[in-house]
Amino acid sequence: MDFMSTSNSSFSAQRLALGIVHQNASNTQLAVLSASLSAIAFLLYHFREWVFPSRLVDKHGYSIPPGPIGLPILGSFPFLTHYPELTLDYWAKKFGPLYSFWLGNQLFVIISDPQIVKDLIVTNGAIFSSRKNMFIKSQTIFEGRGITDTPYNECWRKHRRIASAFLVQRAVDGYNHTLDFEATELLKELYRHGQAGAAPINPQPHAGRCSLNNMMSIVYGDRTDSINHPLVAHALKLSREFMNCTGPVSNLVDFIPLLQKLPNRMTSRGKKLHRALVETYGGMALEFEERMKSGERVPECFAKAILEAREEEKLDHKDISILCSAFMVGGVETTGSIIQWFSALIPTYPEIQAKAHEELDRVVGRDRLPTLEDEKNLPYIHAIIKEIERVHNPFWLGAPHFSMQDFTYRGQFIPKDSVVIINSYTMHHDPSRHTDHHIFNPERYIKDSTLSSESANLANPYERDHWMFGAGRRICPGMWVAEREIFLCISRILWAFRMHEIPGEPIDLKEYDGLSGRSPVPFRIRMVPRDDRVKDVLGL
Numbered sequence: 001m002d003f004m005s006t007s008n009s010s011f012s013a014q015r016l017a018l019g020i021v022h023q024n025a026s027n028t029q030l031a032v033l034s035a036s037l038s039a040i041a042f043l044l045y046h047f048r049e050w051v052f053p054s055r056l057v058d059k060h061g062y063s064i065p066p067g068p069i070g071l072p073i074l075g076s077f078p079f080l081t082h083y084p085e086l087t088l089d090y091w092a093k094k095f096g097p098l099y100s101f102w103l104g105n106q107l108f109v110i111i112s113d114p115q116i117v118k119d120l121i122v123t124n125g126a127i128f129s130s131r132k133n134m135f136i137k138s139q140t141i142f143e144g145r146g147i148t149d150t151p152y153n154e155c156w157r158k159h160r161r162i163a164s165a166f167l168v169q170r171a172v173d174g175y176n177h178t179l180d181f182e183a184t185e186l187l188k189e190l191y192r193h194g195q196a197g198a199a200p201i202n203p204q205p206h207a208g209r210c211s212l213n214n215m216m217s218i219v220y221g222d223r224t225d226s227i228n229h230p231l232v233a234h235a236l237k238l239s240r241e242f243m244n245c246t247g248p249v250s251n252l253v254d255f256i257p258l259l260q261k262l263p264n265r266m267t268s269r270g271k272k273l274h275r276a277l278v279e280t281y282g283g284m285a286l287e288f289e290e291r292m293k294s295g296e297r298v299p300e301c302f303a304k305a306i307l308e309a310r311e312e313e314k315l316d317h318k319d320i321s322i323l324c325s326a327f328m329v330g331g332v333e334t335t336g337s338i339i340q341w342f343s344a345l346i347p348t349y350p351e352i353q354a355k356a357h358e359e360l361d362r363v364v365g366r367d368r369l370p371t372l373e374d375e376k377n378l379p380y381i382h383a384i385i386k387e388i389e390r391v392h393n394p395f396w397l398g399a400p401h402f403s404m405q406d407f408t409y410r411g412q413f414i415p416k417d418s419v420v421i422i423n424s425y426t427m428h429h430d431p432s433r434h435t436d437h438h439i440f441n442p443e444r445y446i447k448d449s450t451l452s453s454e455s456a457n458l459a460n461p462y463e464r465d466h467w468m469f470g471a472g473r474r475i476c477p478g479m480w481v482a483e484r485e486i487f488l489c490i491s492r493i494l495w496a497f498r499m500h501e502i503p504g505e506p507i508d509l510k511e512y513d514g515l516s517g518r519s520p521v522p523f524r525i526r527m528v529p530r531d532d533r534v535k536d537v538l539g540l
């Protein structure tokens with residue numbers, strides 16, 4: 001058969017298009033050529049399918065949101081490895097409040113406007129409330145369990161229901177005593193370790209231990225008795241490692257499936273962290289179970305409740321370990337981080353400290369510590385906390401959502417299986433909402449008496465205080481406990497101490513530690529008791 005006279009039009013077209021027709025080519029050469037071209041066409045087709053697994057245009061011809069053109073295979077990855085929030089902010093200014101980019105084969109859609117967050121994440125929560133099954137975070141570290149990174153499915157519903165029972169407002173009322181006690185213990189530790197103002201102190205591990213003790217009480221009915229307890233350093237290291245392994249845009253292995261098959265450092269770290277979480281927090285649950293079995297009277301706590309319900313709820317040991325980890329990781333580095341940013345910021349603003357002291361002395365006096373009941377009468381302290389959360393959100397990229405259906409919004413197509421990020425950095429720095437947005441100024445919140453957990457439900461999304469706790473059906477369930485803990489710690493530290501920078505040791509407020517959660521890099525300050533009453537009130 002003469003290939004030149006074949007009616008195979010695509011083959012002829014390929015040859016003509018490539019300009020490689022050779023009148024004297026043998027049949028064998030042509031057959032080889034034909035096979036090669038078909039193989040290239042096949043690879044190109046599947047390469048495209050692999051690179052762009054989502055459709056880019058909907059049935060009406062609306063395209064995906066605009067965005068930066070990335071590099072082949074890597075997409076926009078190289079532009080997001082350091083301070084990704086600044087790149088997202090830059091692109092928001094360039095491409096608008098809804099834009100997109102690729103990382104490997106994954107489409108990301110970035111929302112930088114409160115109304116769009118509400119329209120998509122809240123109003124269309126049935127579509128935008130899943131999580132991508134990330135290779136490192138969901139598959140390797142959590143092995144598909146827990147709450148934070150489980151797709152929107154029955155497993156997530158069950159785990160969130162079980163955990164929420166311990167985090168709703170009514171349950172949190174039952175922890176007020178613990179939160180109160182641990183905030184006072186924190187002051188005592190800062191007083192002792194700072195030698196009543198005589199010695200410089202790094203408040204970070206103390207803030208971390210306070211948050212750790214609060215979560216330990218809720219989960220295991222237990223606490224550490226000192227900063228030197230071996231669990232303190234270990235638990236804080238686990239939280240930090242979690243934050244450093246799970247940045248939503250920082251692991252290329254999450255987006256290039258081929259890398260997942262090859263040995264690599266991130267996968268090894270993820271596996272090691274999984275083992276450590278199961279050994280540590282699953283191990284503490286096992287010890288608790290032993291005590292229950294031995295007939296010991298154990299405290300009412302989360303571990304007890306889930307161990308008792310394990311048959312009925314069909315929870316295996318890994319479920320229990322990862323459920324406990326959601327509190328021990330999600331509830332420690334987060335609140336700890338806000339207290340750390342507060343301690344780093346406030347020494348550099350003596351006039352703000354003075355105003356806070358004046359309010360505390362006027363409302364609370366010098367004979368007792370501030371309590372939760374005082375919060376409504378302390379608008380300036382309340383405003384300081386909101387402003388810290390605005391400028392130092394520990395998670396600028398939050399925990400990304402994942403879309404479960406194609407959706408077209410204002411003429412822009414968001415295909416099913418898009419990762420959707422609430423760009424809180426841009427919203428927290430929007431000059432039309434926050435005048436002089438780069439300046440730390442608590443006054444901007446002075447008239448906002450809402451708790452953040454209340455503010456999240458406001459009908460007008462432009463009036464919401466900030467986006468630190470996320471939005472919609474996956475909003476942080478720990479926000480009630482977090483807010484009370486933060487208020488007690490910050491109001492009491494301000495009540496007790498005058499915080500000073502140390503000459504020659506400027507505090508770096510730009511650099512931070514962590515890829516997913518942010519904490520300040522280590523620093524030291526001087527915490528000087530405001531008067532002799534502090535020692536008496538703390539009972540030292």
Ligand code: HEM
Binds near residue numbers: 148326338395469479
């Ligand atoms: C300052 C403190 C905290 C911050 C900034 C914070 C922030 C967040 C954010 C941004 C999300 C994702 C929300 C979304 O998907 O839109 C989240 C989810 C979550 N947080 Fe928090 N959080 C804090 C404290 C806590 C505490 C104290 C706990 C536990 C007691 C906790 C447990 C969780 C859990 C389990 C989820 C997953 C919810 C889900 O996917 O359904 N968080 N948090």
